[in-house]
Amino acid sequence: MSDNAMDKAKGKAKEMLGKATGNERMKTEGKVDQAKADTANMGDKAKDKLKGVRDSLSDDDN
DSSP states (O other): OOHHHHHHHHHHHHHHHHHHHTOHHHHHHHHHHHHHHHHHHHHHHHHHHHHHHHHHHSOTTO
């Protein structure tokens, strides 16, 4: 499991605990943690795509 997936799972758990206990701050922090993990995941995917484009454009045939 990637770090981003772990962070998202922790955020979800924090959100659920906040809901269960009526703690709005914890609930909100859990949602924020999940959003941060999603953003980091999107950044990682973009880096991978750019690396693939760069690799496909490199002139390794010479």
